[in-house]
Amino acid sequence: MERLCLSDWRGWHGGATRSLPPTQHRLSDFDRPGNSLPGMLRRRLDETGRAVCDILAALDPEARYPLIHASRHGDARHTLAMLEALAAGEPPSPTRFSMSVHNAVLGVHSIAQQHRRPLQALGACGQEFDALLVEATGYLAEGHPSVVIALSEGALPEAYADHVRHPGIPCAVGLRLSRESGSALVATKGSGSGSVDPDPLDVMEWLAGATSVLEGRQRWHLEAP
Amino acid sequence: MNETQQLSLDLKRMIIEALELEDISPDDIEDQAPLFGEGLGLDSIDALELGLALQKRFGIKLDAEAEETRRHFASLAALQSLVEARRVA
Numbered sequence: 001m002e003r004l005c006l007s008d009w010r011g012w013h014g015g016a017t018r019s020l021p022p023t024q025h026r027l028s029d030f031d032r033p034g035n036s037l038p039g040m041l042r043r044r045l046d047e048t049g050r051a052v053c054d055i056l057a058a059l060d061p062e063a064r065y066p067l068i069h070a071s072r073h074g075d076a077r078h079t080l081a082m083l084e085a086l087a088a089g090e091p092p093s094p095t096r097f098s099m100s101v102h103n104a105v106l107g108v109h110s111i112a113q114q115h116r117r118p119l120q121a122l123g124a125c126g127q128e129f130d131a132l133l134v135e136a137t138g139y140l141a142e143g144h145p146s147v148v149i150a151l152s153e154g155a156l157p158e159a160y161a162d163h164v165r166h167p168g169i170p171c172a173v174g175l176r177l178s179r180e181s182g183s184a185l186v187a188t189k190g191s192g193s194g195s196v197d198p199d200p201l202d203v204m205e206w207l208a209g210a211t212s213v214l215e216g217r218q219r220w221h222l223e224a225p
Numbered sequence: 226m227n228e229t230q231q232l233s234l235d236l237k238r239m240i241i242e243a244l245e246l247e248d249i250s251p252d253d254i255e256d257q258a259p260l261f262g263e264g265l266g267l268d269s270i271d272a273l274e275l276g277l278a279l280q281k282r283f284g285i286k287l288d289a290e291a292e293e294t295r296r297h298f299a300s301l302a303a304l305q306s307l308v309e310a311r312r313v314a
Binding site: 039042094098 | 277
């Protein structure tokens with residue numbers, strides 16, 4: 001794999017159960033995300049989507065880099081509400097229907113920031129972090145100087161609580177990656193069976209130094225710059 | 226408040242609620258100002274959402290492709306005329 005370096009990162013989570021990330025990497029306006037969006041666009045996204053847009057704007061303020069956003073479940077709360085309305089024989093909300101696609105957050109962000117570089121939305125059954133790094137490597141190999149990746153999970157509706165692994169609170173993390181600048185991400189072969197799919201909080205803990213290894217499909221370490 | 230004023234207020238509240246307009250109060254919506262583009266700044270998805278809200282609340286069904294629908298959605302006053310003429314609920 002091509003060399004990957006972490007140039008900067010930002011993190012956000014809802015709720016008060018954890019204190020990550022450290023100050024310099026916390027999303028500004030942590031308690032009320034959405035500052036990067038005008039009000040008429042902000043209303044279309046849930047809190048997590050708004051935080052993702054703020055993270056992307058902080059890491060790519062000049063809208064210069066390819067952006068990749070991954071989420072295992074997306075905006076599950078609104079998707080479920082739409083399905084429940086359909087099951088009850090009610091017409092679905094056109095707004096909710098239009099925003100139920102996986103690339104909705106990137107679409108809103110690109111309109112707000114007039115971003116015209118490549119955009120990519122991913123879902124990978126829990127293996128989003130590794131998928132993000134693979135895709136980022138591709139963009140860097142094509143010659144883009146940096147790529148910004150974001151991983152998020154929205155609030156999980158109660159109906160799903162016993163059926164999926166979820167960080168428990170809405171959260172999002174973004175990384176700006178390049179080939180030269182910052183700490184190198186080094187992969188060794190993963191432990192295979194028993195490895196846990198990293199969620200955004202796991203990634204934040206690792207980036208903040210609370211854990212030395214991130215277990216995904218591969219084992220990820222950060223080398224000192 | 227007379228019936229006309231009450232309907233005007235109801236419509237403004239319906240727009241704010243159905244379109245999830247943050248930081249906008251009924252007083253911010255002017256009767257004659259355009260709802261779409263300039264003025265309030267609504268977009269095409271809002272038009273569909275507004276059509277659904279009219280159907281649910283007042284039983285009014287509009288053809289999304291019809292030219293007259295554009296006229297009904299031109300301003301709050303136009304919307305109010307539509308509801309007064311065609312409401313079934």
